[in-house]
Amino acid sequence: MKRIFILVAAILLVFGYVQAKENIIDIYLVAPHKYNAPMRRLPIVSAPKEVSGVVIFRVDRQATQEEVENNKYLVEYFLDDQLIYKTNGENEVKPKSPSFDLNLDTTQYSDGQHKLTVNFWDKTGPSAIGMENLFIKNNK
Numbered sequence: 316m317k318r319i320f321i322l323v324a325a326i327l328l329v330f331g332y333v334q335a336k337e338n339i340i341d342i343y344l345v346a347p348h349k350y351n352a353p354m355r356r357l358p359i360v361s362a363p364k365e366v367s368g369v370v371i372f373r374v375d376r377q378a379t380q381e382e383v384e385n386n387k388y389l390v391e392y393f394l395d396d397q398l399i400y401k402t403n404g405e406n407e408v409k410p411k412s413p414s415f416d417l418n419l420d421t422t423q424y425s426d427g428q429h430k431l432t433v434n435f436w437d438k439t440g441p442s443a444i445g446m447e448n449l450f451i452k453n454n455k
Contacts, residue, residue: 338370342433344443363428363450372417374433374445378404383413389436390415395429421451 378388383404392400404413415435433445 338366338368340364340366340370340372340447342372342374342431342445342447344374344376344433344435344445346441346443363448365450365452366421367451367453368421370419370421372419372431372433372447374415374435376415376435376443378413378415380413387438388415389438391434391436392417392419393432393434394419394424396432422453424451426451426453 372392374390376388382388386403388404390402390404391398399419400417402415402417404415427450429449429451431447431449435443435445437443
């Protein structure tokens with residue numbers, strides 16, 4: 316019976332009768348005012364976004380496969396000032412497609428308010444930073 320239910324749900328999903336909910340948050344990066352400027356204007360941070368389960372964080376910069384292979388970029392994700400993930404653009408889920416996305420399993424972190432910070436390092440140009448306030452609510 317369980318197999319039939321799973322099969323029916325998969326068919327409905329494939330044919331578009333059921334929408335899969337993706338939890339995606341875009342992170343907007345802000346570069347310094349001038350090239351190699353020591354101070355940078357921080358992005359405006361909105362009210363905390365309530366998140367639970369697996370959340371995909373996307374930065375507003377993309378890279379080509381060649382740029383990824385040449386290590387042109389480095390993106391670091393910090394949660395409450397602790398480094399939780401870094402990438403040069405290799406997608407952790409689809410290794411052959413470039414991406415700076417982070418798939419964050421919020422169940423690995425305590426419920427409550429947190430700050431996500433993204434550092435985007437361009438090895439041939441200016442770096443950028445992005446921030447997002449989060450409220451993790453998994454009801455642990």
